[in-house]
Amino acid sequence: MANIFPAWTTWLPLKVVICLVCLGSMTAVGVTYYFTPKYTRVGYQPLQPVSFDHSLHVQQLGLDCRYCHQSVEVSSHSSVPSTQTCMTCHQQVKAQSPKLEIVRKSWETGESIPWVKIHKAPDYVYFNHAIHVNSGVSCYSCHGQINQMAVVWHDQPQSMGWCLECHRHPEANVRPKDQVYNMDWKAESPKAQREMGQQFVKEWNVNPPENCAGCHR
Numbered sequence: 001m002a003n004i005f006p007a008w009t010t011w012l013p014l015k016v017v018i019c020l021v022c023l024g025s026m027t028a029v030g031v032t033y034y035f036t037p038k039y040t041r042v043g044y045q046p047l048q049p050v051s052f053d054h055s056l057h058v059q060q061l062g063l064d065c066r067y068c069h070q071s072v073e074v075s076s077h078s079s080v081p082s083t084q085t086c087m088t089c090h091q092q093v094k095a096q097s098p099k100l101e102i103v104r105k106s107w108e109t110g111e112s113i114p115w116v117k118i119h120k121a122p123d124y125v126y127f128n129h130a131i132h133v134n135s136g137v138s139c140y141s142c143h144g145q146i147n148q149m150a151v152v153w154h155d156q157p158q159s160m161g162w163c164l165e166c167h168r169h170p171e172a173n174v175r176p177k178d179q180v181y182n183m184d185w186k187a188e189s190p191k192a193q194r195e196m197g198q199q200f201v202k203e204w205n206v207n208p209p210e211n212c213a214g215c216h217r
């Protein structure tokens with residue numbers, strides 16, 4: 001009996017299978033990437049225009065976060081300091097240092113230093129710093145051990161699941177309000193944290209939103 005199919009068709013099923021496998025794995029990678037943005041941002045540590053060192057300024061010199069990030073406790077937004085803040089010290093301290101060249105230039109021209117933004121919530125998400133820090137949530141919970149970072153990196157996922165995780169269990173994360181700016185504070189034990197946390201949640205009437213409109217207004 002004559003073969004009615006041309007010779008190349010014997011390979012067709014194999015090609016189809018290979019194609020499907022390729023497509024399948026590409027889709028899997030794509031979907032994983034799309035739904036887990038958290039893994040893509042943790043560790044993000046861009047090179048900054050000036051080698052500003054938090055471990056030196058916070059840990060060694062003992063500066064409070066609010067000295068440079070003033071708006072954090074009063075505004076929805078935290079911000080990076082203006083050149084003015086640096087120059088209160090660096091007009092005298094290390095005034096000739098080449099490492100501060102860009103800072104002096106910015107001071108002269110009035111053009112701000114182009115710091116690279118590390119943390120960024122998408123526009124469709126409502127986030128408010130003041131609400132959090134004034135409810136006993138520390139910078140540490142969301143930004144990690146900043147006081148030990150010579151160069152800041154993205155420490156926590158800051159994804160939707162991550163926000164919700166804390167909103168469902170605020171007692172695991174709230175601390176005495178006078179320790180919010182202390183990156184080294186820890187409860188004595190997980191049990192102590194839970195008990196204290198539960199007490200604060202009740203006393204301060206802490207009630208983080210879990211409904212969509214709470215964060216997508």
Ligand code: HEC
Pocket residue numbers: 048052053054057058063064065066067068069080081115116117118119120139140143146147151152181183
């Ligand atoms: C002397 C000033 C100064 C002090 C004090 C300071 N910071 Fe900063 N901070 C900066 C500057 C400048 C930047 C931008 C450059 C960089 O990322 O290192 C920054 C960046 C950051 C960022 C990253 C911002 C972004 O782009 O997402 C976080 C988070 C942060 N600081 C938290 C803290 C915390 C928490 C403390 C207190 C423990 C603190 N800072 C104390 C000056 C300061």
Ligand code: HEC
Pocket residue numbers: 050051052053056057061063068081085086087088089090093094097098099100103
């Ligand atoms: C309260 C004073 C103070 C403020 C405010 C301050 N610094 Fe400093 N900074 C210091 C001191 C002190 C040193 C360490 C000097 C030394 O090593 O002897 C230093 C060191 C530095 C160095 C390293 C310089 C070198 O040659 O090693 C850089 C860069 C720097 N600071 C950037 C900044 C920037 C940018 C800001 C503003 C966001 C800032 N500093 C704000 C006090 C300050």
Ligand code: HEC
Pocket residue numbers: 065066069072077078079080117118119120121122127129132133137138139140141142143158180181
């Ligand atoms: C509940 C979590 C949370 C806490 C607590 C928190 N942050 Fe943030 N921080 C964020 C998120 C989310 C962003 C990105 C926000 C955005 O893009 O509007 C951010 C952004 C920042 C930025 C960058 C702002 C900019 O305009 O470049 C700085 C600086 C900062 N935080 C400092 C602090 C400091 C200092 C504290 C403690 C006093 C603190 N944060 C506490 C979650 C938090």
Ligand code: HEC
Pocket residue numbers: 121125126127128131132135137141142158159162163164166167170173174205206207208209214215
């Ligand atoms: C470590 C714990 C923690 C994390 C992480 C956290 N939150 Fe919250 N959030 C709280 C607590 C606690 C409150 C409640 C404050 C209160 O009721 O006093 C709150 C309240 C809020 C509110 C209500 C504010 C208002 O105006 O009523 C919004 C919106 C919010 N969080 C958004 C976010 C978003 C978006 C993220 C993630 C980027 C996030 N939160 C991450 C603990 C957290």
Ligand code: HEC
Pocket residue numbers: 034035037038121122125158159160163164167209210211212213214215216
């Ligand atoms: C506690 C705050 C919070 C609550 C409550 C919340 N979201 Fe989100 N949502 C976020 C944040 C933060 C992001 C951005 C995540 C990122 O950038 O990785 C986000 C992202 C999204 C996205 C985009 C997803 C993507 O992968 O790009 C959708 C869709 C969404 N949320 C829907 C919802 C719906 C529906 C609800 C209610 C069931 C909800 N959200 C409740 C904080 C919240």
